[in-house]
Amino acid sequence: MPLPAKAFQHWLHVVAPNASTADICRISGIKRTTLAQQLVRGKVAESTLVSISRALKRSPLADLASFDSYAELAGRPLPPTPAELVSQIATMDLLRAVISRSAPAYGGYGDDGSALTPALAPAPHATSVRNWVDAIDDGELRHRVSDATGVAPQNYSAQLTANRLSPELAVATARAAGVGFTGGLVATGLLTEAEAGWPPEAKQAALDALSDGELTALAGERLQALGKTLRRQEHEQEQTKKIWENLG
């Protein structure tokens, strides 16, 4: 559930007592109409709060935690598990790591620590939401989230496929999986890794800790999933083209 407008306005008054709505919109890059609409509807999007908090050089995580519905985020957050960290590495970075560990004859450096490969791209990546849920899923997670939130499993799956997840569901998923609350917020792109309090080298360290077998199997899974997505899209484009050729 988005943040109640009343609590949001109270928060805004506390953190920026002298700023006008116009100032807030200018520094945070939010359209005035967007903010006005959210206030009128009585529901302010979490991303709005994060943008403003960021612009005011505050901690978005702490600000989010100051609202009742996100009170769980307060305090020292549980650090992300290695599986969660690896899930936030882009598929192409995983493949690069595979090559980088291979023999120089195949373009690799043969190094274990991948010290010479370029830095990992920041989260989120193109399939970060689904990969995150897969990383923390014990097989029953989706059912537990669905039971706890009342969101139908197929709606939940549709969000994952679209690489989206509402912050509320992201937190509910983390709660149901018993992991730290920041993982989902990073995977959905609401918070950056730094804002979530993840150490800057955490992802690289988790990647380096993977054995060659683990890394290769994981990269293979990702590649297979990507191939499936691409093939489905190609098939859909083919279908669409055929419709337009015959009926357009």
Added chain:
Amino acid sequence: MRATLEWATLLVCCAALLLRVPDAVRGRNRTVFGILFLGTLCSVLAVSELYELIDRALGGWDLTSLILRYLVFATVLLVGLRVTRGLAADRAHQLIAGGIGRWALGLGCLAVTLAFFLMDSYGSPEGLHAQAADGAGDADLAPWFTAAGRTYPAFVSLVLVAPLLAAVRSRLPRLVRAGALLVLLGAAFAVLSLPAALTPSSWAGAQHFVNYAAALGYVVGLVVFWFSGLIASPSGNARATLRRNRG
């Protein structure tokens, strides 16, 4: 109510036809233009005033109503072939283009022709209905003539329902699915119009609504298909291409 429906359908058909003129001149998808042309012709004959005008020119013995049925059959046949081809529904295409489809078309034509000559009556369809109300002559065959005229369209529409439903439920671009939904509605109404023809004449309003809703669904659906292709940019619908994963 009836006049409004008749003229509205004609107007929509004419608009759709005019929209497709530039493409037809360029030689692109002339079949769809042909479908819309036949559809417009049908809707011209479906307007009572225009019908009487044309029928008088043809001798005034209701031959026009028979011609109208044949035109509807031709339109529906073309729509069926094109839609099944476009949706890559090979089995449905085979049903319409193959032996079963030809038998259905032949029987449909035979049924309307037989019903028409059995009716052996003069005057416009309105006249027929008036006679039916009086209970005079063979006019109680009129609903059967109407029903016979809807058998083949109902058959084709029934075949189209499954592939259209699949297209609506697919993850194709939204406008394409909207077009499929409209054609699906048209098909559903076309199927319904067959039993509707045999309902008591006090239900005339509903009968006409079903009939014209079917025509409008098909025509507007085709326009939406065309429009979706028109505004589609080549880079559209690319959510997870390799380029995005290059990170």
